[in-house]
Amino acid sequence: MLVVAIGVGWSTVIGVAQVSDRPAVFLAAGLAAYGAVLAAGGWLLTRRLSTRAATRARIVGAAASAALVLVPTAWALIAPNAPRAVPDPAGLRHxxxxxxxxxxxxxxxxxxxxxxxxxxxxxxxxxxxxxxxxxxxxxxxxxxxxxxxxxxxxxxxxxxxxxxxxxxxxxxxxxxxxxxxxxxxxxxxxxxxxxxxxxxxxxxxxxxxxxxxxxxxxxxxxxxxxxxxxxxxxxxxxxxxxxxxxxxxxxxxxxxxxxxxxxxxxxxxxxxxxxxxxxxxxxxxxxxxxxxxxxxxxxxxxxxxxxxxxxxxxxxxxxxxxxxxxxxxxxxxxxxxxxxxxxxxxxxxxxxxxxxxxxxxxxxxxxxxxxxxxxxxxxxxxxxxxxxxxxxxxxxxxxxxxxxxxxxxxxxx
Missing domain, CATH: 3.40.50.1820 (Alpha/Beta hydrolase fold, catalytic domain)
Structure with missing residues (x-):
């Protein structure tokens, strides 16, 4: 289920990016799709458990799933250093x-x-x-x-x-x-x-x-x-x-x-x-x-x-x-x-x-x-x-x- 959720989330990011240039839009759409698939999957997997056991399993699953995607997402938001500056050669023109x-x-x-x-x-x-x-x-x-x-x-x-x-x-x-x-x-x-x-x-x-x-x-x-x-x-x-x-x-x-x-x-x-x-x-x-x-x-x-x-x-x-x-x-x-x-x-x-x-x-x-x-x-x-x-x-x-x-x-x- 987790693999499916990641695949759906990634595909959603790429798909929405084809129609929107705004990172906030296509990244949010991908996270929403990932969460929706996990929520649906979690409900299906725990629907036969008791209410207390189902709630506990869903909380643990949600926390683990969130950590799994939020850590790489946070990493993805960190930009590296800019290219090093070097002096122009003598005689350079534009x-x-x-x-x-x-x-x-x-x-x-x-x-x-x-x-x-x-x-x-x-x-x-x-x-x-x-x-x-x-x-x-x-x-x-x-x-x-x-x-x-x-x-x-x-x-x-x-x-x-x-x-x-x-x-x-x-x-x-x-x-x-x-x-x-x-x-x-x-x-x-x-x-x-x-x-x-x-x-x-x-x-x-x-x-x-x-x-x-x-x-x-x-x-x-x-x-x-x-x-x-x-x-x-x-x-x-x-x-x-x-x-x-x-x-x-x-x-x-x-x-x-x-x-x-x-x-x-x-x-x-x-x-x-x-x-x-x-x-x-x-x-x-x-x-x-x-x-x-x-x-x-x-x-x-x-x-x-x-x-x-x-x-x-x-x-x-x-x-x-x-x-x-x-x-x-x-x-x-x-x-x-x-x-x-x-x-x-x-x-x-x-x-x-x-x-x-x-x-x-x-x-x-x-x-x-x-x-x-x-x-x-x-x-x-x-x-x-x-x-x-x-x-x-x-x-x-x-x-x-x-x-x-x-x-x-x-x-x-």
């Missing part, structure tokens, strides 16, 4: 978008002067901006005579958060990237997209092919996002037991678990219960705990971004609208493209080969000592390969032409 939101952007100027199309780096996630650690590496490509731009996508890093989180989407990120290109003032740009950033780069290329002169897909995410895709959880399977328990402990805390479920029912309701500061802090903790799964076992764990965007990450992943298949459009383009894949990347090998099949003339470079963070784990090799690609020189690492991965590949096929 660009206003047409709807009043702002994107944080950083320029690493070309050295010695700009002679080629500017580079725009697209971080992963979605929602995992880490300009503080990405700029020192990607900025070294400025020695190719190209300005290097990094920006935090909407809802993450130092960029604006949306009051209505249901506005986060791949389509919005594509539109924002076009605004970035216009703000830079470049007729064409070079895109370097990492993980989800590769998905964004491919979708931007499909919609604005004349605006891209070259593109690099680094540890690419799925080319065409799928409803219910769980490939992003692959890194957890690479953690040891202690690390996995820490991750599950963060995910299964009552307030976090409720918010994650509410995102799928109604992002506005989730946001009303748990705001950006709270959930960004939770997301940063979860990233830190799962980060060992991003890299090869003998590599240092990558640093944790100061302010990843929870809703910018979760709302697109929870979308039930199937993304447009851009493969037919890409098949008709002739834009130089490079695909970079690490030996122990947690994302499947098939993602990289999908890009190679879909983008004519693209080349796949295999990094034998890197995981998901190729530009962190094999920085010198990464920069050498990308510099050669940007200048039209032969790659210092021969392209991998096989359909199957190399024998030392450690990830999922």
């Amino acid at each position: 660009w206003a978008l047409p709807d009043g939101t702002r994107l944080a952007a950083l320029l690493v100027p070309a050295r010695p002067r700009a002679t080629g199309d500017p580079i725009v780096f697209l971080h992963g996630g979605p929602g995992v901006a880490d300009m503080d650690h990405d700029a020192p590496v990607l900025g070294k490509l400025a020695d190719t005579g190209r300005d290097v731009w990094l920006y935090d996508q909407l809802g993450t890093g130092r960029s604006s958060r949306l009051a209505d989180p249901s506005g986060y989407s791949l389509e919005r990120d594509v539109a924002d990237l076009e605004q970035v290109r216009r703000r830079i003032g470049a007729d064409r740009i070079v895109l370097i997209g990492h993980s989800y950033g590769a998905t964004l780069a491919a979708n931007y290329l499909a919609r604005h092919p004349a605006r891209v002169s070259r593109v690099v897909f680094s540890s690419p995410g799925r080319l065409v996002p799928q409803v219910g895709d769980v490939s992003g959880t692959g890194m957890i399977g690479r953690l040891d037991t202690r690390q996995q328990l820490a991750v599950f402990g963060s995910i299964l805390s009552p307030r976090a678990m409720l918010t994650w479920n509410l995102v799928r029912a109604n992002p506005r309701a989730a946001h009303a219960l748990s705001g950006d500061d709270e959930m960004d802090a939770r997301f940063a903790t979860l990233y830190r705990q799962s980060a060992p799964g991003l890299v090869c076992a003998d590599r240092p764990t990558p640093p944790t971004p100061a302010r990843p965007g929870f809703y910018a990450n979760q709302v697109p992943l929870a979308s039930t609208r199937q993304a447009d298949d851009i493969r037919p459009t890409l098949a008709g383009l002739r834009v130089p493209a490079l695909i970079l894949k690490g030996a122990c990347d947690y994302l499947p090998w098939s993602f990289a080969t999908d890009y190679r099949r879909s983008v004519p003339g693209s080349q796949l470079i295999f990094f034998d000592r890197a995981g998901h963070q190729t530009y962190v784990e094999q920085e010198a090799e990464f920069l050498a390969v990308v510099r050669a690609f940007l200048t039209g020189a032969p790659s210092p690492v021969p392209p991998w032409r096989g359909a199957e991965p190399p024998s030392n590949y450690q990830g999922v096929r």
Whole structure:
């Protein structure tokens, strides 16, 4: 009976949240449903007892049942600390978008002067901006005579958060990237997209092919996002037991678990219960705990971004609208493209080969000592390969032409 009551109460919270954004309404409805089921069950179980015994049993049962649900409920009302504050990098600027939101952007100027199309780096996630650690590496490509731009996508890093989180989407990120290109003032740009950033780069290329002169897909995410895709959880399977328990402990805390479920029912309701500061802090903790799964076992764990965007990450992943298949459009383009894949990347090998099949003339470079963070784990090799690609020189690492991965590949096929 107790299990049924908890199930009914939880389902009521999620159901009411679909029509009301007010936490007081959907939480009260869930508690009322829980109490009603328990009261009905208690009456049924004790109706044949004497009046005195029935009263005593109902009081004890009510007290135990209330404690069982009120303690987690109280825990769920306690919000964690806000994300830690970090100073802005020198030269950071904020660009206003047409709807009043702002994107944080950083320029690493070309050295010695700009002679080629500017580079725009697209971080992963979605929602995992880490300009503080990405700029020192990607900025070294400025020695190719190209300005290097990094920006935090909407809802993450130092960029604006949306009051209505249901506005986060791949389509919005594509539109924002076009605004970035216009703000830079470049007729064409070079895109370097990492993980989800590769998905964004491919979708931007499909919609604005004349605006891209070259593109690099680094540890690419799925080319065409799928409803219910769980490939992003692959890194957890690479953690040891202690690390996995820490991750599950963060995910299964009552307030976090409720918010994650509410995102799928109604992002506005989730946001009303748990705001950006709270959930960004939770997301940063979860990233830190799962980060060992991003890299090869003998590599240092990558640093944790100061302010990843929870809703910018979760709302697109929870979308039930199937993304447009851009493969037919890409098949008709002739834009130089490079695909970079690490030996122990947690994302499947098939993602990289999908890009190679879909983008004519693209080349796949295999990094034998890197995981998901190729530009962190094999920085010198990464920069050498990308510099050669940007200048039209032969790659210092021969392209991998096989359909199957190399024998030392450690990830999922």
